[in-house]
Amino acid sequence: MEKSREHILQFIDSYSPEESKMLLWALLKCAVAGNIAEMLSIERQNLLSFYEMLAEMIDGVYEEYSLEHKQMKR
Numbered sequence: 001m002e003k004s005r006e007h008i009l010q011f012i013d014s015y016s017p018e019e020s021k022m023l024l025w026a027l028l029k030c031a032v033a034g035n036i037a038e039m040l041s042i043e044r045q046n047l048l049s050f051y052e053m054l055a056e057m058i059d060g061v062y063e064e065y066s067l068e069h070k071q072m073k074r
Contacts, residue, residue, distance in 0.1 A: 004060035011057035015050065023050045 015023070027047055030036045036044060 004063035007053075007056040007060035008064070011053050011060075014053060020050075020054075023047060027051065 023046070026043075027050075030039070030047070036047075039047075
């Protein structure tokens, strides 16, 4: 449980809502247009880092929510 909160807080500390939306849009554009090879190395690295942290944050949110949900049912 503590690890999941750590992932959530790490994501929030690393990315603002605006930056998150911008990076999500960039990921979608790359997926649709297939232009990731045209990006600068640092841009690709930032997108990959964002994706990895987003995936960890999503896992953390689900873990937190499922624990809260189970406790509410008791």
